Amino acid sequence: MTYKITIKGRLDGLNDYTKANRTNQYKGAKAKAENERICMAYIPRHLKGKKINFPVHISFRWYEKNRRRDPDNIAFAKKFILDSLVTSGVFPDDGQKYISGFDDKFYIDPKNPRIEIYIEEEEVG
Structure with missing residues (x-):
């Protein structure tokens, strides 16, 4: 079985998150919480009441408005998505036992x- 979640817009990349953390620890924590809040707004819409069998493989499709951000910078946002899947109770953990x-x-x-x-x-099997 395959489940799909779509998050509109974009999340902070590694450069954004690093800059926030270098400003001060509170700004970094606020940036992480804000990105996770965005993810949490979409997860229940798509996965409410679903029972997922683990382990899973996850495919990310990143649709950007332009080519300005590097792929590794963009893909860092999977950290926010995976942590949100755990926080929301969809995943028990985001370790190798489950992913x-x-x-x-x-x-x-x-x-x-x-x-x-x-x-x-x-x-x-």
């Missing part, structure tokens, strides 16, 4: 920047 791996693909969509997350249950 077998993930992949990232990057696209440009100036009119509809978003993040599509595909959670695919692994066949255990």
